[in-house]
Amino acid sequence: MASTASAIDATLKQYLSDLERRLDRIMAAVPLGEPGRKLRRRIAANRAHLFVFVTNRDVPYTNNVSERHLRPSVIFRKVTNGFRCQWGAETYAAFRSVVSTAKANRASVLDVLRFVLAAQSPPEHLAKAR
Numbered sequence: 001m002a003s004t005a006s007a008i009d010a011t012l013k014q015y016l017s018d019l020e021r022r023l024d025r026i027m028a029a030v031p032l033g034e035p036g037r038k039l040r041r042r043i044a045a046n047r048a049h050l051f052v053f054v055t056n057r058d059v060p061y062t063n064n065v066s067e068r069h070l071r072p073s074v075i076f077r078k079v080t081n082g083f084r085c086q087w088g089a090e091t092y093a094a095f096r097s098v099v100s101t102a103k104a105n106r107a108s109v110l111d112v113l114r115f116v117l118a119a120q121s122p123p124e125h126l127a128k129a130r
Contacts, residue, residue, distance in 0.1 A: 009055075012054050012055050013055065015054055016051055016054045016055055019051050019054065020051070023043070023047070023050070026043075027040065027043065027044065069100055072096060073092070073096050076092065098112060098113060098116055099112075099113075
């Protein structure tokens, strides 16, 4: 089992080397316009974090979790044709934040909303989750 893990680690290191070489070639290209220069600067600034998922198996290789968290807001915006005022958008964003956090902590969404709206100290079962 340990030899399998080390073989996988060696393969992942080879993949990382290949990705780094490919990125080197891309970064060597001269951008033609400001959007290209801006992208190049952002890649250079964040390069150390671009391929962490290759060698650290705890880091997901997709952003599916983030996409799933955003989906209800996107659907709501499409169904309602957006927000008519900044206040509505901010209120909905705060609501989704509370609901998503409650779900992530396996707390009752209704209890958490009641707590937030009442501005009381947290119930005992919510305080233990921290």
